[in-house]
């Protein structure tokens with residue numbers, strides 16, 4: 001059975017776990033922390049990042065986008081969350097990439113404000129990360145349709161937005177309330193109600 005490495009407080013790990021559940025792909029989990037288990041994480045991924053997906057004794061995939069690309073290859077065609085080609089595919093990838101970019105900025109912001117000693121923190125970096133998150137939320141709110149990101153069809157854009165927004169609102173206080181972005185807030189709420197997300201709950205790490 002495949003093994004998903006990482007904790008569900010990571011939006012990158014969580015979008016992969018939810019995607020696997022949606023595709024009915026069974027998996028075991030290896031719950032490693034990038035901070036507490038750094039050596040073991042680095043043995044699996046030289047970048048020292050999660051998620052990693054061990055698909056076979058000799059093969060480990062890293063980076064959530066690459067992992068999801070592989071999952072789309074093996075998923076039942078009628079359940080696939082990313083169109084295989086054309087403008088529809090580009091649209092889903094564009095929105096999913098901005099959603100995951102928000103998560104990257106949120107992680108950077110927390111590293112700068114929570115992990116780095118106060119006297120070493122950079123106001124310039126902090127402002128840039130905050131601005132990047134806010135502008136990306138505005139961008140997604142403008143570009144998103146209803147009820148789902150691309151209209152009537154559930155897609156990887158919604159899975160990525162759900163994982164990213166739950167992580168952001170839990171971890172960065174100034175974005176705890178997402179009411180300023182009502183379409184995104186609605187997608188997050190409906191996304192969290194899906195079985196795929198309920199069976200992979202966000203956990204505070």
Ligand SMILES: N[C@@H](CCC(=O)N[C@@H](CS)C(=O)NCC(=O)O)C(=O)O
Nearest residue numbers: 010012034048049050051063064065
């Ligand atoms: N682009 C990567 C980002 C993964 C990522 O940044 N994961 C975080 C966990 S939330 C991590 O491993 N951080 C540890 C580090 O940067 O040292 C993906 O989509 O998988």
